Amino acid sequence: MADTLTLVIGTRRFSSWSLRPYLALKAAGAVFDTVEIALRQPDTKAEILKWSPSGKVPLLIHGGTKVWDSLAICEYVAELFPAAGLWPADPAARAVARAVSAEMHAGFMALRNGCPMDLCAAAPMADIPADVAADTARIQALWADCRGRFGADGPFLFGRFGIADSMWAPVATRFATYALPRDAVSQAYCDAVLALPALREWRDAACRTS
Numbered sequence: 001m002a003d004t005l006t007l008v009i010g011t012r013r014f015s016s017w018s019l020r021p022y023l024a025l026k027a028a029g030a031v032f033d034t035v036e037i038a039l040r041q042p043d044t045k046a047e048i049l050k051w052s053p054s055g056k057v058p059l060l061i062h063g064g065t066k067v068w069d070s071l072a073i074c075e076y077v078a079e080l081f082p083a084a085g086l087w088p089a090d091p092a093a094r095a096v097a098r099a100v101s102a103e104m105h106a107g108f109m110a111l112r113n114g115c116p117m118d119l120c121a122a123a124p125m126a127d128i129p130a131d132v133a134a135d136t137a138r139i140q141a142l143w144a145d146c147r148g149r150f151g152a153d154g155p156f157l158f159g160r161f162g163i164a165d166s167m168w169a170p171v172a173t174r175f176a177t178y179a180l181p182r183d184a185v186s187q188a189y190c191d192a193v194l195a196l197p198a199l200r201e202w203r204d205a206a207c208r209t210s
Contacts, residue, residue: 003063005032007073008048010057011039012206016117016170018058019202021073023166026198028081071105074163086166088158093150097164100142100157104167111135115174120207124179132180139171140186147185155192169193173203 007025009018025032037047037057045055052059052068060067060076067073078086088094110131128136146157146164153159157168172193175182182190193199 005030006035006061007032008035008037008051008057008059008061010037010048012036012202012209013119014039014117015057016173017056017070019117019170019199020070020166021058021060021077022202023169023196023198024074024077024086024163027086027161027166028077028084030077030081071101071163071167074101074166078163085160086163088150088162090150093158096146096150097158097162100146101164101167103142104171108135108139108171111139111171111174115178115180117170117173118177119173119203121177122179123177128180136175136180136182139168140183143168143189144183144185147189155188157189161196165193169196169199173199 005025007018007022009015009022012018022034035051037051038044041047048057049055051057051061052066054068056068058068058070058073060073062076062080065076067076074086078084088097110129114129114132115125125132143157150158154161156162156165158164172190174180175186175190176194
């Protein structure tokens, strides 16, 4: 690939949106540079604007192309590296994978707000708010459906790791950080995600600098 890939991310400890395309790039076997911008600082917005006109991270830069949304970046990576199979080959499975990725991208605000990603914390929730419990119930039903229908070839939602798993990986970390109750299927799925070398590499870097 002639042009260098650069992924601009937020603080690894907190930036769930940055983690998603990072995992997709790693799964694709891409060689890329990473620029990390500290979040929750007085100059955060100004620093991000030096890179991203949207004022948000992540941002993927590839030559003269800038892509500034997590799911859009993952889609772009899938097109750059078609042999990586980041979407399922089967049309029905691929349609479901896109649907569950989009649902994650747009929803679950109670979980996002009540259980923000913090890779270096252990904060079990004694009392789970009803709206968070409703989100976790929907998530587990979704995971069980994907695993049951499409997951025979591996431990991830559609068997092998793909974009859908990149999108859901930060949620798996939330289940661990906040010790949220989960069924056996969800536990096994979270274990598989958390064992990913790329995620462990990200988390180790996050906690070394925290």
